[in-house]
Amino acid sequence: MIEAVGLTKRYGDKTAVYNLSFQVRPGAVTGFLGPNGSGKSTTMRMILGLDDPTAGQVTIGGHPYRKLPNAPRQVGALLDAKAVHGGRHARNHLLCLAQLSGIPARRVDEVLGVVGLQDVAKRRSKGFSLGMGQRLGIAAALLGDPQVLLFDEPVNGLDPEGILWVRNLMKSLAAEGRTVFVSSHLMSEMALTADHLIVIGRGQLLADMSVRDFISHNSADFARVRTPDTEPQQREKLTASLTEAGGQVLPEQDGALRVMGLPLPRISDLAHDADVRLWELSPHQASLEEAYMRMTQGAVDYRSTVDQRAGFLQELPPGAVPPPQMPVPGQGQPGWYAPPPPQQGGHPFAMPQGQPPAGPYGAPAVPGAGEPNPYAQPSPAPAQPAPAAAPDLTKPEDAR
Ligand SMILES: Nc1ncnc2c1ncn2[C@@H]1O[C@H](COP(=O)(O)OP(=O)(O)OP(=O)(O)O)[C@@H](O)[C@H]1O
CATH class of the missing domain: 3.30.70.870 (Elongation Factor G (Translational Gtpase), domain 3)
Known part of the structure; x- marks a missing residue:
């Protein structure tokens, strides 16, 4: 299990993650969602000991990553599929990683087979397509046959067949009792893959619940x-x-x-x-995407001036309360959208709940803040159901 308690990360004046507490449990696929720049990668880096928290802590199986005995055998991660030595053969790349962690060479061939790269094992990875690179990154994550797996946007660049394969892989890894934590921007994909969701916006926890509850709490029939x-x-x-x-x-x-x-x-x-x-x-019935849009609408940093959600989310009905805003110091009030309010006590939505197919991943399972809140100032509710006079959200905040 992964457990974060009061996790906070600041880069100078920028608060990337603030007071995040959550648990990622074994035996389920947990989706990690949030708009661009909301702190997902920062959180994953802190889980993996690649960044130190400013406050709070995050543990895996009760230990900080850096104190885990033989961490690569307990935790596998795909953070950036491009972070490989492009001049190396795919097999050599994995062999180097295996040797560093005392993993036998035969495991390299096993994972190459699992991700479908066995026929290109002797090709240099710099010639790989985006999808092949993702597969190689996934192979590296699986190398130590770990109980805990983190994937940052694993379907990025994959074709439909590849997306289906990743979906089935995630589900079968979870069905084997592993902890699977996966970030994605593809809501339709998360609706099919994840059992549980952790949603953040501007570094703060917005939701920690099942996919089904998330949709029923954030949407209206x-x-x-x-x-x-x-x-x-x-x-x-x-x-x-x-x-x-x-x-x-x-x-x-x-x-x-x-x-x-x-x-x-x-x-x-x-x-x-x-x-x-x-x-x-x-x-x-609303989709996960619609529920997600509703929840995160006040926490989006980067938005086109021609926002397609204008046609997707409707105007606020008379008397409805606009969603809470999450102002950032010095950034002004973000624009907001006003979909209809969720129906109180609405019915849970029936999500596709297909059974994971029998093990495409054949390898055997290994047995065994007390700081001030920078977002705390109250958010004035707009008087009219129309976009507030907004800062230029088409530019990264650094450029504004
Ligand atoms: N090394 C760093 N130095 C300064 N700011 C950083 C650094 N890393 C991240 N940030 C900032 O922290 C915030 C969170 O970034 P992060 O990459 O964690 O978001 P994300 O949710 O993974 O975004 P995306 O979905 O676009 O990948 C952003 O505003 C980003 O600019």
């Missing part, structure tokens, strides 16, 4: 309703009727209506009573 396109007055009539009945009604980009707060049969009855014909009445 809604109905899509469509009236005949040729009769706009029907749409207006229905909007008035649904609003009067307590529903929240928002326009969708394609002319349909998004309705929250009313069950489908009630919407149907109201439409019938108002003598409005429906061309569509369908239930919808």
Whole structure:
């Protein structure tokens, strides 16, 4: 198990990670999510003893990484797949790592087979594609047959077949009882791979819960309703009727209506009573991506001026409370988006919960702050449901 307690990292004035406490348990794939610059890599580096915390601590199996006996046999990591000596053959690269850790050479050939690089084992890694480099990095992580594995963006550059392979590998490693901690920006992939999520924003913990709970806590069920396109007055009539009945009604980009707060049969009855014909009445559940966008919207450092989420997340309904902001000293108030509020007591969403396929990873398992919060100042809620006058978020903060 990985355990962080009050983990904090500052680089000069920059607080990269603040007071993070979480546990990553064995037997599950734990996804590590957060916007760019939120502190994921910094956290992983501290777990691996590559950076010293400014405050707090992080342990693996009860020990700081640097105090683990024979750490490479207990912990494997893929942090930066490009961090290899490009002039070496793939096999030689792994052999060097194996020799440093007292791992037998036959294990090198085993992991080359596991990651599918056996046919290019004698090729120099500088000629490798992005995906091949990722596979080589994963092979290095698996070399010591460790119980604890960390992967920073493991599917980066992989084709669909490679992504499926990584997904199955992560699941089978967890099914063997290992601790698997994986960061990714691909929400759809995390929804299929992870059992549990740790989400951070601006270095702070935003969520630590199962994928299922994360989605149900951060999203709202809604109905899509469509009236005949040729009769706009029907749409207006229905909007008035649904609003009067307590529903929240928002326009969708394609002319349909998004309705929250009313069950489908009630919407149907109201439409019938108002003598409005429906061309569509369908239930919808948010995706992990939508739930993630909602949760992290106040913690995004880098955002395009032409933000695609403008069409994805809807305007704040009247009376709804905007999400909490996480101001950074000297940075001003970030812009924010205003999707509909989560439905209170909403139903958990049914996530794809496929069983991990039988062991593509065939190797046997080894048996066995008390500091001031830099983000603490209260966040003034905007008076209007419109983007606040924002700093130039198109530039890294250093450039602003
Ligand atoms: N060595 C360093 N010196 C100064 N600042 C740093 C250093 N390393 C990271 N930072 C800053 O700390 C913050 C967190 O960076 P980090 O790389 O951990 O984020 P991340 O979540 O991994 O981002 P991404 O998703 O883009 O990889 C960023 O603002 C980054 O600029």
